[in-house]
Amino acid sequence: MKNPYLPYPVRIDEITTETEDKNLKTFKFAFINPDDEKDFTYTPGQFAELSVAGKGEIPIGIASSPTEKGFVKFTVNKVGSVTSHLHNMSVGDIMGVRGPLGNWYPWEEMEGKNVVIVGGGFAFTTLRSSIIYMLHPENRSRFRDITVVYGARTPGMLLYKEELATWEKRDDIKMHITVDGTTDPEWKYNIGFVPAITEKKISSAENSIAIVCGPPIMIKFTQPVLEKLGFPPERIILSLEMRMKCGIGKCGRCNIGEKYVCKDGPVFSLAQLKQLPPEY
Numbered sequence: 388m389k390n391p392y393l394p395y396p397v398r399i400d401e402i403t404t405e406t407e408d409k410n411l412k413t414f415k416f417a418f419i420n421p422d423d424e425k426d427f428t429y430t431p432g433q434f435a436e437l438s439v440a441g442k443g444e445i446p447i448g449i450a451s452s453p454t455e456k457g458f459v460k461f462t463v464n465k466v467g468s469v470t471s472h473l474h475n476m477s478v479g480d481i482m483g484v485r486g487p488l489g490n491w492y493p494w495e496e497m498e499g500k501n502v503v504i505v506g507g508g509f510a511f512t513t514l515r516s517s518i519i520y521m522l523h524p525e526n527r528s529r530f531r532d533i534t535v536v537y538g539a540r541t542p543g544m545l546l547y548k549e550e551l552a553t554w555e556k557r558d559d560i561k562m563h564i565t566v567d568g569t570t571d572p573e574w575k576y577n578i579g580f581v582p583a584i585t586e587k588k589i590s591s592a593e594n595s596i597a598i599v600c601g602p603p604i605m606i607k608f609t610q611p612v613l614e615k616l617g618f619p620p621e622r623i624i625l626s627l628e629m630r631m632k633c634g635i636g637k638c639g640r641c642n643i644g645e646k647y648v649c650k651d652g653p654v655f656s657l658a659q660l661k662q663l664p665p666e667y
């Protein structure tokens with residue numbers, strides 16, 4: 388078995404600046420050793436530790452889908468030491484990716500159901516992975532209606548703008564893009580916070596499962612909306628972002644009660660979270 392502390396060496400193949408404030412960049416990595424890509428078998432919802440020599444490691448959700456071959460992608464918000472260093476790196480630079488880590492969205496349970504995806508801000512990363520995965524021709528028939536509510540502060544803060552535009556045009560996915568506010572007269576989508584747009588656009592919870600990923604404030608206000616719409620706590624799936632170090636359940640940095648967010652999560656149902664101390 389591979390040493391779980393050893394990162395795979397990767398090369399930065401492409402860097403895309405996603406947002407108008409330039410604080411969010413997507414990094415496309417290619418594995419230096421082709422066999423490593425085969426070993427790095429992941430499922431949407433998982434994360435990895437990005438390892439920058441001399442700087443440290445940070446947990447980041449995997450933004451690419453396993454149906455996309457030849458690379459793995461991460462979208463990183465510049466907030467501190469390691470993320471700032473990463474933002475200063477260039478195409479061709481070598482670094483490490485350790486993982487995949489954690490659990491994933493409940494794909495088997497989602498089969499045959501309507502899937503409602505609710506995302507806010509830069510936490511949309513593993514939701515991008517999930518949408519690409521579900522829309523893949525091999526997978527689309529496994530799920531019924533797919534509805535997405537995705538919001539950002541302003542139009543310029545939305546991630547993956549080209550992909551959003553492509554999904555908007557498809558008839559096998561329903562998109563409800565929203566912003567908190569804008570002065571752009573060309574803006575033709577929704578204006579309003581994600582929980583309010585969710586309440587307005589989602590009409591039924593019947594045979595449906597909701598996946599929610601966003602900042603804590605968005606999760607706090609989306610949760611009661613989904614419950615009011617009739618989603619039972621078992622069918623509200625949340626992805627948590629606690630402080631982490633090892634990512635493999637060894638250091639005790641990320642626990643909530645008896646659960647380790649890195650190993651038992653980061654994906655939990657609301658029913659599971661209701662059994663834990665309210666530390667998330």
Ligand SMILES: Cc1cc2nc3c(=O)[nH]c(=O)nc-3n(C[C@H](O)[C@H](O)[C@H](O)COP(=O)(O)OP(=O)(O)OC[C@H]3O[C@@H](n4cnc5c(N)ncnc54)[C@H](O)[C@@H]3O)c2cc1C
Binds near residue numbers: 434445462467468
């Ligand atoms: C499972 C998981 C998935 C994540 N996915 C993403 C992702 O897809 N994209 C992304 O940009 N970020 C993601 N994060 C958050 C990311 O790990 C932190 O922003 C990063 O570790 C900060 O590292 P730094 O060295 O730059 O910041 P530091 O210099 O360590 O800290 C700078 C600031 O960031 C805050 N911070 C540090 N770690 C975290 C954390 N885990 N959560 C919230 N605030 C933190 C600190 O309090 C401080 O204010 C994820 C975290 C987890 C646990």
Ligand code: FES
Binds near residue numbers: 631635640649
């Ligand atoms: S990060 Fe070490 S136990 Fe979770």
